[in-house]
Amino acid sequence: MRYEIRVKGHMSETLAKAFPELDHVVMSGHTVLFGPVVDEAHLYGLLARCQSLGLVVVEMRQLPQ
Amino acid sequence: MTRRSVVVNAVAGIDRPGTGTTIPCVDPLGDPFLRTRIALPARPATFLRRERLVTRLDRALRTPLTMVNGSAGAGKTLLVADWAAGLGRPVAWLSTESADQGPGVFWAYVLHAVRAGGADLPAEVGCPVDARRVDHTLLARLAAELNTAEQSVVLVLDQYDRVSAPEIADQLEFVLRHAGRGLRLVLVTRNEPLLPLHRYRADGEMTEIRDAELAFTPEEAALLLDLHGLSLPLDATRALVDRTHGWAAGLRLCALAAQESPDPETYLKEFEAGRSTVADYLLAEVLKQRTPQTQDLLLRVSVLQRFCPELANALTERDDAESILVELHRENAFVEDLGHAWYRLHPLFGEILRAHLRVRSPGLEQELHRRAAGWLRGSGHLQETLAHGAAAGDWEFTAGALVDDLAIGQLFTSLCSDDLAELFSRMAPEASGAATHLVRAARDLCRCDLDRGLVHLRHAEEALDSAGGTGGDATARLSWALLEAMVARLSGSPDRAKNAAEAAERLRYEVPAHLLDKHPELTALLLTHLGSTLLWAGRFDAASGALSTVVGGARGASTALARQESLGHLAMIDYLHGWLGRAERKAMAALAESERFGLPRPSGSGVERLVLAGVAVDRNELTRARALLDEAADPGPVLRDPVSVAGRALVTSRLLLARGDPRAALAAVAADLGTEVVSPWAESQSAMVAAAAHLAEGRPQSAAEVLRRVPDGQPACAVEAARAQLAAGNHEAAITLLDRLRTDGRAGPAVTVRGLLLRAQAADGAADGAAVHRLVGQALTDARRERLRRPFLESGPWIRGVLGTPALQKLAAGWLTPARPRRGGPAGAEPPPEPLVVEALSGRETDVLRRLAQMMSTEEIAADLHVSVNTVKTHLKSVYRKLAVNRRNDAVRRARELHLL
Numbered sequence: 001m002r003y004e005i006r007v008k009g010h011m012s013e014t015l016a017k018a019f020p021e022l023d024h025v026v027m028s029g030h031t032v033l034f035g036p037v038v039d040e041a042h043l044y045g046l047l048a049r050c051q052s053l054g055l056v057v058v059e060m061r062q063l064p065q
Numbered sequence: 066m067t068r069r070s071v072v073v074n075a076v077a078g079i080d081r082p083g084t085g086t087t088i089p090c091v092d093p094l095g096d097p098f099l100r101t102r103i104a105l106p107a108r109p110a111t112f113l114r115r116e117r118l119v120t121r122l123d124r125a126l127r128t129p130l131t132m133v134n135g136s137a138g139a140g141k142t143l144l145v146a147d148w149a150a151g152l153g154r155p156v157a158w159l160s161t162e163s164a165d166q167g168p169g170v171f172w173a174y175v176l177h178a179v180r181a182g183g184a185d186l187p188a189e190v191g192c193p194v195d196a197r198r199v200d201h202t203l204l205a206r207l208a209a210e211l212n213t214a215e216q217s218v219v220l221v222l223d224q225y226d227r228v229s230a231p232e233i234a235d236q237l238e239f240v241l242r243h244a245g246r247g248l249r250l251v252l253v254t255r256n257e258p259l260l261p262l263h264r265y266r267a268d269g270e271m272t273e274i275r276d277a278e279l280a281f282t283p284e285e286a287a288l289l290l291d292l293h294g295l296s297l298p299l300d301a302t303r304a305l306v307d308r309t310h311g312w313a314a315g316l317r318l319c320a321l322a323a324q325e326s327p328d329p330e331t332y333l334k335e336f337e338a339g340r341s342t343v344a345d346y347l348l349a350e351v352l353k354q355r356t357p358q359t360q361d362l363l364l365r366v367s368v369l370q371r372f373c374p375e376l377a378n379a380l381t382e383r384d385d386a387e388s389i390l391v392e393l394h395r396e397n398a399f400v401e402d403l404g405h406a407w408y409r410l411h412p413l414f415g416e417i418l419r420a421h422l423r424v425r426s427p428g429l430e431q432e433l434h435r436r437a438a439g440w441l442r443g444s445g446h447l448q449e450t451l452a453h454g455a456a457a458g459d460w461e462f463t464a465g466a467l468v469d470d471l472a473i474g475q476l477f478t479s480l481c482s483d484d485l486a487e488l489f490s491r492m493a494p495e496a497s498g499a500a501t502h503l504v505r506a507a508r509d510l511c512r513c514d515l516d517r518g519l520v521h522l523r524h525a526e527e528a529l530d531s532a533g534g535t536g537g538d539a540t541a542r543l544s545w546a547l548l549e550a551m552v553a554r555l556s557g558s559p560d561r562a563k564n565a566a567e568a569a570e571r572l573r574y575e576v577p578a579h580l581l582d583k584h585p586e587l588t589a590l591l592l593t594h595l596g597s598t599l600l601w602a603g604r605f606d607a608a609s610g611a612l613s614t615v616v617g618g619a620r621g622a623s624t625a626l627a628r629q630e631s632l633g634h635l636a637m638i639d640y641l642h643g644w645l646g647r648a649e650r651k652a653m654a655a656l657a658e659s660e661r662f663g664l665p666r667p668s669g670s671g672v673e674r675l676v677l678a679g680v681a682v683d684r685n686e687l688t689r690a691r692a693l694l695d696e697a698a699d700p701g702p703v704l705r706d707p708v709s710v711a712g713r714a715l716v717t718s719r720l721l722l723a724r725g726d727p728r729a730a731l732a733a734v735a736a737d738l739g740t741e742v743v744s745p746w747a748e749s750q751s752a753m754v755a756a757a758a759h760l761a762e763g764r765p766q767s768a769a770e771v772l773r774r775v776p777d778g779q780p781a782c783a784v785e786a787a788r789a790q791l792a793a794g795n796h797e798a799a800i801t802l803l804d805r806l807r808t809d810g811r812a813g814p815a816v817t818v819r820g821l822l823l824r825a826q827a828a829d830g831a832a833d834g835a836a837v838h839r840l841v842g843q844a845l846t847d848a849r850r851e852r853l854r855r856p857f858l859e860s861g862p863w864i865r866g867v868l869g870t871p872a873l874q875k876l877a878a879g880w881l882t883p884a885r886p887r888r889g890g891p892a893g894a895e896p897p898p899e900p901l902v903v904e905a906l907s908g909r910e911t912d913v914l915r916r917l918a919q920m921m922s923t924e925e926i927a928a929d930l931h932v933s934v935n936t937v938k939t940h941l942k943s944v945y946r947k948l949a950v951n952r953r954n955d956a957v958r959r960a961r962e963l964h965l966l
Binding site for chain 2: 010017054
């Protein structure tokens, strides 16, 4: 499955490195992280990573294959 | 009920150095960092106390549950720490860590924190020794203690979001419910815990502080900035609060970043207008403003959970950490003070700094772990040494640290054995050296993989020999001796075990004494393996000697498994000699040991349950015997050694014999286990079962033949041989065999009573009525105490008439035959009733038992009967004793069997 996670604010390149498995793009006050998510454990792990980096998750959705 | 309020300076009470040594349940992991986890974090000078939140938190003293719930960097921890410090009473504080995965570790720390927080928990509460689980009775004891304590305990669990095991939430809920007013739980967490919060909310039993309340108001933000020497117009502050949503970490970083700027107001305006992610941007800004040395230090320590200046110096290879850390803490920038000169990075900033480290110095992380491991090893911090050594991928070092600390026994018996096993499971296959081979061998033996264990053990030996006896390898050689003894046990090789034990004895003098004191489990396990091997070889005296040393030795969580096993084996020796009562008491003591320390089920070889099953068979309590055998088999013993395998086969076949299925009994007899030496008792017991099966199917000659092949018949064997002779009509041969039995004083009632009955049978055949009465009377007297029923049931039809005579009827009534003999004579043809309770239950005890059967908790029973929890516990204890059980479920089951309910 593929997901996209939209977080508030423009993330620095350095911080984006904390998500090496995902691509990212910065747009209109948000940063969109997107890419393959192995399973649910991975998904929740990504959310926890956002939380521990102080990121505000605005939206998260599964992408069509 | 009102509670006395003890006014003690909480911080002073907890921070007192050496507190750890006075607490009975010492740190189960031997982790010297513990005190930094149970100490209240210090508040920095720039901390802003917000009265509205403190007042709100004061409600925590009136509700069972309080939840401070907010995002990373919302200022939760410091808020609660500040409140707790100002409370004027002790507070139990625990910073949970993701490293404590299992409930066992979690509760061990909670118990420690509660004790350090001033609660006087008696040692009977116990302490979990298995990382994966905690015994429910331990939680019940804890709750009951808290419930009856004079002063309620305020327990703060900081970073509760790191607790991932869902069962911990259930367990907390259980303790919280049953501790009544004795426990006030404060959870500081980023996520909602899995407790039934809705119920607490609906009952008004919960105090909540959430992100919205934690957010700074513009007025508070102004005060905070003022503390940092910044004064802004209110609308500028308001804009800042809007941009950061009043997020404490954001405001703090703003203040720090702006402080360094020549024009703070403009700087902050620019920040407000920006669209960067707040923490990310601000942290980079604040970091940029530090000196290169400070930046370097912050990035490097981000790989550590906590650090002191010396450790930080080891990572930076400079010597300026102390001043930098003091300064950073004073400024409230990134660093939190844990007391005792230990610090940690604020979790949020630590994460971001680690991301920066990876970008700035790729590949440095591993080297930093290596340096940290080196420093920690030198300072005696084993657990963290291992963690960092593993993170660095330096397995030779990591295994060496474990072996040098003489901690290899912890792979078998400790709270962290799972964590250790997990850690070393990542070990690279190419790692070499004596220590790595020893660790591999230990892991194989843990899984009873004898073949692979042997290979690794031999590699270890070769590595030790090729290194030459430099003297520095004594710990490795002692570790080798432990594993060698375990190999000896699994392969049934007494010579090997003795050699290992002798080697260990010599090495003890070469190993630093403090290491031996620190790891009593090593010696205890080694002696247990020795005792088990000697028992297998039939050297009962020598086995008893080794096993009794373990039982009489140091008592604690680390030796609990060895003590349980040793007691189980001593019980086995008594059982094999026919002493049922003694065997039962020791087996019960073994189970009590495992319960007291919350050992996992199953632990060890489970021999004590087999003994209890064997005793039950001899008492003709066949349902109970079956249940015990099933219990011992589910989910299978951890350690399958020859003693337990043969013991299981023996008891199973005896049970089948008692149930009248000789063919199945024969099939259940142990096959050759492929051990180094043949066990004389296992062999003779198998022969006895075979003989009994032959007899049952009317082949006395075959029975006698089977027994003749057993060398040096043991007393029990001699009795069975006599039975075969008697059945074949050779009375004289039988009596000669029985006469020889007299000379052996070691045989217990299970043997002697059978002997007496055979003599009686012979006398019956000779029509010597007086002798029959005398012998059966003697047999009844000896058997009665032990409730030994099987021999009478095995005796054949002649005994029915004998037991029917008035004098003997009295001796048999109540335990062997029904108290009021029914018409048609006493039992014998039909199985006698299940055992009667030796001591009748009192009315109150029955009341308690009845409520127990309704699944009521101790507290509920107390409330229902209008008595104290302690009174209920006293009743329960005597109920358990009278029913010869040690658990609630068993008590209820047994009471049902006995129709007491």
